[in-house]
Amino acid sequence: MPACRLYQELKRSLLVALWFIFLTFPLMVVKVDLVERVVHWRWKNMLFVGLAGFFFSFLGRWIMQRKNPGKALGKGTAWSLRFCPDPKIRKILIVLLLCLAVAFPQIFSSYQTTIMTTALMYVVLGLGLNIVVGMAGLLDLGYVAFYAVGAYSYALLNYHFHWGFWTVLPIGGLIAALFGVLLGFPVLRLRGDYLAIVTLGFGEIIRLILENWGEFSQGPSGISNISRPGFFGLELSLDAAILYIYYLMLAFVLVAIFIVGRLQHSRLGRAWIALREDEIACEAMGIDKTKTKLTAFALGAFWAGIIGVVFAAKTTFINPASFTFLESAIILSIVVLGGMGSIFGVILGAFILILLPEYLRALAQYRMLAFGILLVLLMVFRPQGLIAPGRRAYFITKKPDPET
């Protein structure tokens, strides 16, 4: 009987709401001011928690009933395939998007262009981390370390030797890739969760060294007056530089998409995916585990290093505070939100996670809270991400019979 069901569901939601009121009572309701020696009782929050708890527990169980949560990663059809199955329409859409991207700085202000440049940087960072986490299945929580390595390579080489942007760009990438191999080598034997913690530790070590080794990196005050990228030896004005870096990033994104896309279906890319699915079976098939893992680390780190150089050139000032664990968490959220292993998903994830908080400035302080909620909800309800990566599939279309 539906009426009875509804009653039971309401009762359960009520219990959940009461539990959350109890749970959040000391932190949400009580606030002590020890200077004025008064206690503020914020009863409004309690009402709010109760209502939210009631509503979301009802909603949550309704969704849970509709689908089985916690399904394996990588299942489900690709949305891109579902929505526009015709490759012709997809091509037209991509060309339109490109035109929009090229025209963007002409249409919008330089402030918007700067934000868009940041989003594009995160697209490349996401694509780089996607190689390590999405394809090879190695959970890297210290990805920001490579980003820092790239940024500091440019900052220091520019500061000491006045090397230009274009000279350092490949060097920064290579140094970061070297660090990737350095980190990758010792952690090869570790399983998923240990690997996560070691990479996290590695990221923190890099940041702490940058912060404390004053003679090398100028400590927490950072390095300022880094040169912007030059345009064939010309000094650019600020507006022109913003434009220039935007187009530069656009080019990098396209190159990154092209390379990562080609890699995905290459021998190496398929080896990564096989490694992610089952290490032992993978070794049994004759794939060199060491080499495959190390290339994943090196290539992932390479992109982070490149973007690090661009970041240093764009902001002209860097300090260790830009390279905290939170940054790694944001990049990881981009990959997970978009759908691990899916290029289009990563692009979408980067735009959502970077642009939304920029345009919702009023809610900026809730940004990290929302990140946390998002990660948990995604894992529970849609572990494959917004856009599940599609395996390359071949469709056999029936040719028209020549006789009829």
Add this chain to the structure above:
Amino acid sequence: MHYFIELFFSGLTRGAIYALIALGYTMVYGIIGLINFAHGEIYMIGAFTSYIVASVLSLYGYPLFATVIIAGAAAVVWSGAYGYTVERLAYRPLRRAPRLSPLISAIGMSILLQNYVFLAQTSDFISFPKLIPDLPFMDRYADYLGSSDVVILFTTLIVMGILTFIIRYTRIGKAMRATAQDSTMAMLVGINVNRVISATFVIGSGLAAIGGMLIAAHIGQINYYIGFLAGIKAFTAAVLGGIGSIPGAVLGSLVLGLTESFATGYVSSDYEDVFAFTLLVLILIFRPSGLLGKKESQKV
């Protein structure tokens, strides 16, 4: 020699706190093989709850002893409740999911709890009320260790004793050990595995809350961010001792605490946290099973 003894005791105190947090990691890992990334946040919530309760009570003029007891009990109860809720919401739906999923959801939970406390309370450092009085008989040893060190060491010893008793002799302790050995088999002999897992989270969270309250009273200030570093370090300690092993977690914590104390005392205090992370990386490379851990063979 004088300096050495001072460092030794400060390392021991650190180690005791790490042990209280590390036990939660190791117990959870032993049972469901998950690194409970949000455990450090539970510790932070324990510290905050005890801070709020203690300040409210002291404002209303309760005597110090009652305040300490009530604040400690509240910290344990609420942290336990948070531990239970986190497991229920973020980990239980993912029991059968691939390994990475619960880990990512744990990271999400950790970020969520940190920012929840930050938004609900404050982002500033809060000075923690003085809960541990100066013990009169400690004056003679004041050069080596303070009263709070003694209180921390004794409380930790008592708590460890209670934990050992629970795990060795009570019904739920036996069920926990059985589940850790083989959860399917435990289910077959009639153990409610979900309830055992919840109990493990609650016990681990309670221990972390005691650690949070003690360290906050010892150092004198708290912040919404303290759980991150403490959590990572306690995890290091658990791995050092061999994750999944309870005596290992205690041993690892003491080793880590002493190492940190001596390294900051004799080498440099700037790199305090680097030592812990370097130690973690080194152990995982050279002895992934830890000091007391069993070697794990990978099966197809």
